[in-house]
Amino acid sequence: MDEHQLKRLGRAVIDTEAEAVKALSTRVDENFVAACRHMLACEGRIIVMGMGKSGHVGSKVAATLASTGSPAFFVHPGEASHGDLGMITDKDVVLALSNSGETEEILTILPIIKRLGVPLIALTGRPQSTLAREATVHIDVSVEKEACPLGLAPTSSTTVTLVMGDALAVSLLESRGFTAEDFARSHPAGSLGRRLLLHVHDIMHTGPAIPQVAPTATLGDALVEMTRKGLGMVVIVDTGQRVSGVFTDGDLRRVLDHGEVNIRAMHIDEHMTRHCKTARPEMLAAEVLQMMEQHKINALPVVDAEHRLMGALNMHDLLRAGVV
Secondary structure, three states: OOHHHHHHHHHHHHHHHHHHHHHHHHHOOHHHHHHHHHHHOOOOOEEEEEOHHHHHHHHHHHHHHHHOOOOEEEOOHHHHOOOHHHHOOOOOEEEEEEOOOOOHHHHHHHHHHHHHOOOEEEEEOOOOOHHHHHOOEEEEOOOOOOOOOOOOOOOHHHHHHHHHHHHHHHHHHHHHOOOHHHHHHOOOOOHHHHHHHOEHHHHOEOHHHOOEEOOOOEHHHHHHHHHHHOOOEEEEEOOOOEEEEEEEHHHHHHHHOOOOOOOOOOEHHHOOEEOOOOEOOOOEHHHHHHHHHHHOOOEEEEEOOOOEEEEEEEHHHHHHOOOO
């Protein structure tokens, strides 16, 4: 095949699956609402099942549910009849995925699920199938045709099942009032978790590590302190530890641009930046990053409600913490 034929085939698959997904909007009906109600009322876990390609989709749906505030896990139907049914309790809800609605491994354990008395939500492509008839709630995920030209490989059918699973998960997320911070708690190792959960007090320099001098300090004293602490700035504080201003590497360059200077005679309060930007310890590190990028600064002091110096941090601290 030439490149035009390959592009035509690829676009045809995308168009076919897009049409199948578009048709799903009419299936968000009273059955969809009933399924959500059962899962919201679940006191245990949402048990997702599926065989073959439906199983792969089911694993993803279970993972999406779990990461968005609806505890869930995937149980392989084939393993369920060999002991894994013990994972299901009478406080759970079962979400079964089967395009045909006649998957043997699921039908085999159907009587056990019924005996437990748990709600059974089925997503099938055949409303008249055994699984659809026996389900507490059935959601129709049928498609007009598969994207596969042979009509054999699950393509459109798996896509719409996955989309419907996402629709259920997001509806539950909104209903539970699930927040971005809740999401981050279940993703602590990811960059999103670091951005959403890390606070300034987790990464700021404190105590002796804070570069600070009094307003009466000379420019030379300030440079020694700034060099020793290595944050690219020094904070000027009064006798009550309240921040009067900052002096940065950039300020130093501007002073030197004016010609020869006597760093032992000049006082730091003559050249510091007054009314400087500050952070609070309880702020999210991501907020501070946004502030620093917006105002094009690389370091800033951290203060309390009374503007007393509590700490300091710079862009390298944010980089090391994985916030940037």
